[in-house]
Ligand code: ADE
């Protein structure tokens with residue numbers, strides 16, 4: 270590309286993470302540590318054998334392991350440690366703003382109170398704000414393989430913590446669970462003042478992206494890879510500048526694409542889509558933010574301008590105020606102007 274090695278260039282970019290499941294940042298080492306102190310025996314006898322299980326043929330194979338791993342999280346301290354570990358890692362990667370998903374039902378269905386989960390996560394986010402200067406938003410995700418009624422229960426449980434939660438999302442098994450299944454609970458969530466996002470078009474069809482937009486009224490689409498099969502949808506995404514939070518290493522790990530060289534992000538940028546890059550579940554897919562930028566830029570031979578556009582798009586797509594966005598974007602541009 271230029272004189273600055275790609276890894277060095279990526280490290281220096283001020284970045285924002287908008288698509289991160291906190292349970293997906295659960296590193297095997299921490300999982301074993303927390304399992305031990307909670308007197309839980311994992312199904313794997315070592316960190317190495319657990320890591321060996323991290324090969325997936327599709328989203329569901331991953332989700333089965335991901336939900337099993339989350340079962341060792343029992344106490345507020347566990348959620349705190351999980352979140353703090355993530356924030357410490359991304360701070361070292363020059364991530365300056367995060368919008369983090371958590372899956373309350375994965376825990377409340379096991380008898381862990383909503384309060385325990387959110388308090389641990391919230392305290393770590395607050396600490397990162399004061400110690401690292403990382404700003405944040407918190408997004409509560411409904412599990413789409415469960416019923417809308419169950420999502421309504423979660424919405425109700427979130428009420429005492431409304432001031433800590435910025436939005437709601439929709440994740441888990443996509444195929445067969447269309448966005449429209451959650452029409453009413455998204456409407457009710459919006460009435461409570463939550464912003465709305467949804468995973469769509471990861472494994473599911475472009476129709477699910479239309480539904481997320483038209484039936485759920487989301488402001489951003491998580492993944493959205495499949496939009497390219499529908500020209501009218503692309504036109505809409507471009508016209509309304511609806512962000513797509515893409516997760517390249519996730520897409521390779523879950524076989525949404527065969528190899529990184531086939532990732533659609535460059536095509537999306539060419540078409541004027543507000544595409545952004547994130548890590549999804551970094552502990553399972555082999556890479557945090559920098560690795561996602563690096564692998565994508567390297568495989569697709571992205572230009573410095575395209576990489577800068579991705580970083581700028583991240584801030585544009587965030588829920589920061591317009592002034593905050595502008596301040597970050599100015600820093601991104603200054604950084605790119607400073608390197609050769
Ligand atoms: N939950 C965690 N990661 C996910 C993904 N990539 N898709 C859907 N649900 C998820």
Ligand code: ZN
Pocket residue numbers: 288289290440468491549
């Ligand atoms: Zn995701």
